[in-house]
Amino acid sequence: MSGKSLLLKVILLGDGGVGKSSLMNRYVTNKFDSQAFHTIGVEFLNRDLEVDGRLVTLQIWDTAGQERFKSLRTPFYRGADCCLLTFSMDDRQSFHNLSSWRKEFIFYADVKEPEHFPFVVLGNKLDKEEREVSTAEAQGWCSDNGGYPYLETSAKDDTNVTGAFEEAVRQVLAKEEHIDHTVFGHTVDLHSSDHSRSMCC
Ligand SMILES: Nc1nc2c(ncn2[C@@H]2O[C@H](COP(=O)(O)OP(=O)(O)OP(=O)(O)O)[C@@H](O)[C@H]2O)c(=O)[nH]1
Numbered sequence: 456m457s458g459k460s461l462l463l464k465v466i467l468l469g470d471g472g473v474g475k476s477s478l479m480n481r482y483v484t485n486k487f488d489s490q491a492f493h494t495i496g497v498e499f500l501n502r503d504l505e506v507d508g509r510l511v512t513l514q515i516w517d518t519a520g521q522e523r524f525k526s527l528r529t530p531f532y533r534g535a536d537c538c539l540l541t542f543s544m545d546d547r548q549s550f551h552n553l554s555s556w557r558k559e560f561i562f563y564a565d566v567k568e569p570e571h572f573p574f575v576v577l578g579n580k581l582d583k584e585e586r587e588v589s590t591a592e593a594q595g596w597c598s599d600n601g602g603y604p605y606l607e608t609s610a611k612d613d614t615n616v617t618g619a620f621e622e623a624v625r626q627v628l629a630k631e632e633h634i635d636h637t638v639f640g641h642t643v644d645l646h647s648s649d650h651s652r653s654m655c656c
């Protein structure tokens with residue numbers, strides 16, 4: 456295992472209520488809140504992990520999906536290494552809106568080569584009985600739009616949550632050179648007592 460830690464920024468996008476904050480909180484704090492409040496602006500949490508022998512510090516940016524918060528979230532898209540496009544399986548509209556989220560990200564992050572940018576698609580709330588989007592349909596959208604990996608998750612049951620964030624890291628490692636992101640040793644303190652930040656313009 457390399458002693459150098461790679462700092463990667465991943466961003467969660469998707470309609471309000473699909474479970475972006477719940478996925479981040481499940482992954483970083485292993486907690487789930489069935490009465491979660493809508494996010495206002497953006498928040499981020501860090502977690503260290505090891506993927507294929509590489510030590511990575513994942514900086515997860517969670518955004519507010521509601522339309523009225525668009526101007527608060529878009530300034531934080533720049534510099535993202537991976538974008539997790541999230542929908543909820545019990546909400547067909549949130550699946551249809553994936554194209555708009557992708558477009559919004561590409562525009563505000565100023566992605567130069569969208570066809571090479573690592574997107575990962577997450578269908579969340581796998582635990583729910585009622586389902587409005589089939590696996591085949593979601594996989595079809597992913598292959599038609601750039602061959603994105605697709606994972607079905609449940610923040611509630613902790614299904615595939617770790618796998619989703621690890622897949623994001625794998626996509627970045629596969630597609631990019633990382634020299635600029637390398638943090639030597641542990642001189643940058645990403646683990647201060649309050650390792651989360653909330654931001655709002
Ligand atoms: N059953 C179930 N409920 C979930 C799951 N993930 C999130 N929820 C619930 O769905 C609601 C919305 O979750 P959030 O994580 O706040 O959604 P969000 O995408 O962050 O929403 P915004 O902050 O408004 O963009 C909350 O009541 C969560 O408890 C899941 O995997 N299964």
Ligand SMILES: [Mg+2]
Binds near residue numbers: 477
């Ligand atoms: Mg939220």
